[in-house]
Amino acid sequence: MTGISMPMSMQRAHWPSRGRRRHALALSVAIGLHVLVLAALLGHWQVVPPVEPQVRTLSTRLISLPPPAVAVAERIRPVAETVPEPVEPSPRVESPEPEVAALARKRVEPRQNEVRRVAELQRAARLKRERQLAAEAQARAEEQRQQAVAAEQAAAAAKARAAAEALAAASRPYLPISKQAPDYPDRALDKGIEGDCTVTYGVTPDGRVENPQVLGDCHPLFVRPSLAAARTFRYRPRIVDGRAVRVPNVKNTFHYRIE
Structure with a gap:
């Protein structure tokens, strides 16, 4: 009889370790539980036929009733107007001006003041010119009025002089400038x-x-x-x-x- 002896190192290499045996055991237990749950579900599963719908007939009858007076009164009752309460505007919170804007405004203010001063000077000159033109027009009108009065006075004087001359001429004898004496018969x-x-x-x-x-x-x-x-x-x-x-x-x- 021939006996074969293997080294101890080779035998240890083919035998699984303790950790692997534990994993294999847990896997077997999980598979067994799933199989049991599946068998239980299949055992209690019943095919229930669908329930046929029942047809029900509803008969209605239309009856007209007069509206109740209270409902009409309530319906026509005026609704009190609600005046909304005034809402106070919330105070505006202004953010402080940036320094750049302040500097820009300081630069623009002298130019605006100069423009305003020039406009005021122009307005003063225009008003002065208008007053001068009005005074000249008034002086011309006064001069024309005086001339018209003088012309009227001159015409009245001429008319009076002509009337006086006519009266004097009528009062004095109108003598011929050339005449011939009559022959004595x-x-x-x-x-x-x-x-x-x-x-x-x-x-x-x-x-x-x-x-x-x-x-x-x-x-x-x-x-x-x-x-x-x-x-x-x-x-x-x-x-x-x-x-x-x-x-x-x-x-x-x-x-x-x-x-």
């Missing part, structure tokens, strides 16, 4: 008849006599020579308001005397 000379004859007529604007007529008592022998002599008279035209006018009722008396 021979029959009056032979009979020694003397007398006066007054003739009235009008003077045209060019100074000529028109429509002479004997006025008052005049000897018949003196009528014809008196009218002929009156037609030869020439007068200076009478000027009224800058134009020549006709002068009516001019009279001239012829005196017939034997020397």
Whole structure:
């Protein structure tokens, strides 16, 4: 009989260690528990058929009832207005200005002051100019008013002077600048008849006599020579308001005397 002896080192190499045996035992116990739980579930599992739904019929009937008065009154009751309480605004918390903004404002302030000063100077100059123009306009208006018053006074004076001249001319006799004496009638000379004859007529604007007529008592022998002599008279035209006018009722008396 042949015996084989192996070294102790080789036998220890093929036998598992104690830790591995513990892990294998725990794994076997876990598998066994799972198998038992699965068998229990399969044993108590029952297939329950689905329950058929039951059909129920509901019958309704519509009945109309009058609304209750209380409900209507409550429905139309005015709702009191609620005035919201004023909400006080929360105070604004301003953050302090940065130093950069303060420095920038300090730099801008002199320029703004200069611009404001220039604007005020311009405004003062404009107001001064407007006052000066208003004073000049008022002075011109006063001068024009004085000129108008002076013109009115001059026109009134001229009118008064013309009226005075016309009155003076009417008051004094209107004498001819050229006239011819009448011829003494021979029959009056032979009979020694003397007398006066007054003739009235009008003077045209060019100074000529028109429509002479004997006025008052005049000897018949003196009528014809008196009218002929009156037609030869020439007068200076009478000027009224800058134009020549006709002068009516001019009279001239012829005196017939034997020397």
